[in-house]
C-alpha cells in the first residue's frame with residue numbers, strides 16, 4: 001500500500017463533496033435538481049475578453065512568460081488599483097498567479113513558519129485553513145455570529161492575538177456569508193493590527209465588484225500607508241468577469257513579499273498560461289458594461305432570495321450585501337424528523353435530506369466553520385431561485401417534531 005504524506009493525510013476531506021456527488025447522481029437519473037452549490041457566476045465571459053484571449057493565441061502567445069506575469073499585465077493591475085481604489089502601486093508590487101487561490105497559497109508559503117497562527121474569522125472559505133496548514137501553520141478561529149452579521153469585532157481580534165499570530169484573514173465581501181465590512185469596521189480592525197507589529201493581514205477582495213449596499217466596498221490596504229505595508233491583497237478576474245476557468249488572479253504587496261512569492265511560483269507553476277494575460281488586461285481595462293449588468297442582476301437575486309428565505313419559519317439569515325451567497329441559520333430545525341422519520345441533527349444531514357426529498361442542492365456549513373448554517377449561491381437564474389426556495393419552504397413545512 002502506497003504511503004501518503006502526513007501533510008495530505010492531515011487535510012480534511014470536504015463534506016461538500018457528498019452533496020455534489022448525490023446531486024450529480026440524481027441529475028443523471030433524470031431528476032430536476034435545483035442547485036445552489038455554484039461558486040461561480042452563471043454568466044459567460046464577455047465576448048471582448050474571449051476575443052482578446054483568442055487573438056493572443058493566434059499571435060503566438062503560447063510560450064513561457066515572466067514568472068510574476070508580463071510587464072503589461074502587472075501594469076494593468078497597478079492602473080486598476082489607481083483608478084478603482086486611488087492606490088499608488090507599481091508593477092513590482094504585483095504577482096499574477098493561477099487564480100487568487102494559488103496567490104493565497106504562495107503567500108502562506110512565503111510568510112508563515114511552522115507553528116505560526118492564522119487568525120481566521122468564521123465562517124470562512126474552506127481553502128484558508130487548508131492552505132495555512134499546508135504551510136505548517138496552525139489555525140485559530142475567531143467566531144462570527146449572525147447577530148453581528150458574521151463580522152469580527154476589534155475586541156475579539158485583540159483577545160485572539162498571541163505572539164505566535166502571523167496572519168489575520170479578512171474576506172470582504174465574504175464567501176460564505178455574503179456580507180461586507182464597512183470602512184469604519186475595517187478601521188477599527190486596522191487599529192488593533194497596528195498595535196501588533198508581527199501580524200500581517202491577508203485581505204481577500206476577490207468579490208470586490210459584487211456589492212449591493214448599504215456598505216460601500218473599502219479595500220483594506222487603502223486605510224493607511226502603515227496598513228498597506230502589513231497587507232497582502234488578493235483579487236482577480238474570476239468572479240467579477242465570469243472568468244473562473246481561465247485561472248487568473250493576483251496579489252498585491254510590498255516588493256520583498258512579491259519577490260518571495262515569485263521565487264515559489266517559479267518552482268511551482270512558472271508564469272500562468274500565457275494567452276490568459278491579455279484577456280485579463282482586456283477585462284481590467286476594456287468596457288465594464290458586462291460587469292455592471294451582472295452586478296445589477298446579482299443585486300436583484302440577493303433581494304429575492306433574502307425575502308423568500310426570511311419568510312420560512314424556523315430559518316434566520318442575514319441580508320446578503322456582497323458576493324453571491326446567503327448563509328441561513330437552520331439550527332432551530334435540528335432535532336426534527338424528515339419524511340423518512342430520520343432525525344436531522346446537523347447541516348450536513350439537513351442538506352442530504354433536502355436533496356433526496358426535494359432535489360435541492362445546498363452546501364452544508366460544517367466545512368466553513370458554520371455548522372448551524374447552509375450556504376446557497378444565488379449565481380443562478382431567478383426562476384431557479386423561486387423554484388428552489390419554494391421546495392425548501394415545503395421541505396421545512398413537512399418536517400415533523
Ligand SMILES: Cc1ncc(COP(=O)(O)O)c(C=O)c1O
Pocket residue numbers: 039098099100101102125171174175204206235236237238239244247248249
Ligand atoms: C473567498 C474566495 N477567495 C478566493 C477564491 C479563488 O478565486 P480564483 O482562484 O478563481 O481567483 C474564491 C473562489 O471560490 C473565493 O470564494
